[in-house]
Amino acid sequence: MTQPSTTANSVSKITRVGKTDAVIRTVETGDFSLAVETWKTAFGFTDEERWKKFAFEVSDYAVGAFIDDYPHALATVIMFDANFNGCTIKCGGIAGVACSPPMRKKGLVRAVLKEILDRLNEQKVEISALWPFSYPFYEKMGYSVTDLQYEVTQKIDAIATVGDSSKFKPVKLDDYETLMPIHQRWSKKYNLSLERTSQRWQRQLTRPERHFVLYLHEDGYMLWNLQDPEKRTLEVVEWAYLTEQAFHDGLALIKNCGQLAFDNAKWVMSDLDPLLRLGVSYPPAKINVRHGMMTRVVNTEAFFNNTGLQEQSIEICDPMEISGSARVEGDRRPGPGEVIQVATGFINPSGHVPEALYKAAANAKTFSIEQY
Ligand SMILES: CC(C)(COP(=O)(O)OP(=O)(O)OC[C@H]1O[C@@H](n2cnc3c(N)ncnc32)[C@H](O)[C@@H]1OP(=O)(O)O)[C@@H](O)C(=O)NCCC(=O)NCCS
Numbered sequence: 001m002t003q004p005s006t007t008a009n010s011v012s013k014i015t016r017v018g019k020t021d022a023v024i025r026t027v028e029t030g031d032f033s034l035a036v037e038t039w040k041t042a043f044g045f046t047d048e049e050r051w052k053k054f055a056f057e058v059s060d061y062a063v064g065a066f067i068d069d070y071p072h073a074l075a076t077v078i079m080f081d082a083n084f085n086g087c088t089i090k091c092g093g094i095a096g097v098a099c100s101p102p103m104r105k106k107g108l109v110r111a112v113l114k115e116i117l118d119r120l121n122e123q124k125v126e127i128s129a130l131w132p133f134s135y136p137f138y139e140k141m142g143y144s145v146t147d148l149q150y151e152v153t154q155k156i157d158a159i160a161t162v163g164d165s166s167k168f169k170p171v172k173l174d175d176y177e178t179l180m181p182i183h184q185r186w187s188k189k190y191n192l193s194l195e196r197t198s199q200r201w202q203r204q205l206t207r208p209e210r211h212f213v214l215y216l217h218e219d220g221y222m223l224w225n226l227q228d229p230e231k232r233t234l235e236v237v238e239w240a241y242l243t244e245q246a247f248h249d250g251l252a253l254i255k256n257c258g259q260l261a262f263d264n265a266k267w268v269m270s271d272l273d274p275l276l277r278l279g280v281s282y283p284p285a286k287i288n289v290r291h292g293m294m295t296r297v298v299n300t301e302a303f304f305n306n307t308g309l310q311e312q313s314i315e316i317c318d319p320m321e322i323s324g325s326a327r328v329e330g331d332r333r334p335g336p337g338e339v340i341q342v343a344t345g346f347i348n349p350s351g352h353v354p355e356a357l358y359k360a361a362a363n364a365k366t367f368s369i370e371q372y
Helices: 029-043 048-058 108-122 135-139 173-188 198-205 244-255 300-306 336-343
Strands: 013-017 020-026 061-067 070-084 087-099 127-130 148-155 169-171 212-217 220-225 233-241 264-269 286-291 294-297
Touching (some): 013 061, 013 108, 020 108, 029 048, 029 061, 029 070, 029 087, 048 070, 048 087, 048 198, 061 108, 070 108, 070 127, 087 108, 087 300, 135 294, 173 198, 173 212, 173 220, 173 233, 220 244, 294 336
Parallel strands (some): 087 127, 233 264
Antiparallel strands (some): 013 020, 020 061, 061 070, 070 087, 127 294, 148 264, 148 286, 169 212, 212 220, 220 233
16 A cells, blocks of 8 residues: 555544544554455445455555544545546545444544545645445535446347457457557547556456456457346447447447347447447437546646646635635535536536636546546
8 A cells, every 4th residue: 555645644633423533544454354344334345355455555545534443434545647638637536435334424434535635635636536326425525427428238239230340359368458558548538537557457357246358459449248247238348449440340349249148238438429320220229328427626726727727717615625615605616526517518607607617628528437
């Protein structure tokens, strides 16, 4: 585990919860056996070795709320490089958010996230992001949804006959690094996409609940999961296509699977146009529009200065009091997630946000690729 570097990180903070004091501090290796109990009950996932790896190798650090030395609430931080408005900025990815059942709804997770955001702010980290279990829960912490994704389920027989499957070649799991340059080109195309290190590739490809096969194209790649397919549906976990031709070649590859093993295929797109341009199929594809990541500004100054948005810099109000002070009656300042939504053109500015910010960073589509 990389130990956080600021002085605040080594200091424990005390938070009052009802009649008890909780100590908010970094989770150390000696806390692990208790921490894993909290994670297990929250996520129902009991593989201790994997939790250990997650907490002390995959994550940069974990913060806990301790009562009598028991870590009742936890969250971890994974630092990413994020692409935003043509710039590379730092993103504190939040994961493993959990509270032990007896101590829920007492503000412990909120206190842990406040501490993490404080640390990120001190380190001048521009943004933070997470995949939520509940959107309202994280909205209270200043995060907003920043992209939509299209999950397509298509009967394989109905997929248009286009492209050339032989443009893809199978890649052994151990040779995943050959996919990395494509992933980099792919993530550079999108706002708020996160770069993936070699360590994260290994983590993604060794999930126990999935059995991956990899295919590489000169302008794309696909990751398929063959484990426990639901309703004879091939799950394309990740499909990078940098050209429309690579998308067509991928459809041809999927189509070749539609015999013994699978009837349907499922994949995710950032934008439906390449599919719609192929015309109507029968039966039609089922499209499920789903929320992507939630994001928020952390260090306001670093965010505006390091993303080419100095001219659009505005004051932010923040329920966590990190990027600005909390909202007061009649407040016209936007929230830390709203600023990103407006700058990327994800939502129209409401009356109080300056027009100049609207679409100021909308040169690329917003799409969150990384799952964590
Ligand atoms: C979700 C979870 C982390 C919340 O932890 P917690 O310590 O109870 O949360 P807090 O008490 O700090 O709650 C903060 C705020 O969210 C609200 N809240 C708590 N649980 C909530 C829930 N399940 N849904 C929506 N809001 C919730 C609280 O009422 C509180 O609001 P307030 O500030 O207006 O009073 C905890 O229930 C848990 O571990 N669940 C299982 C694992 C999980 O889903 N983790 C999230 C992965 S993204």
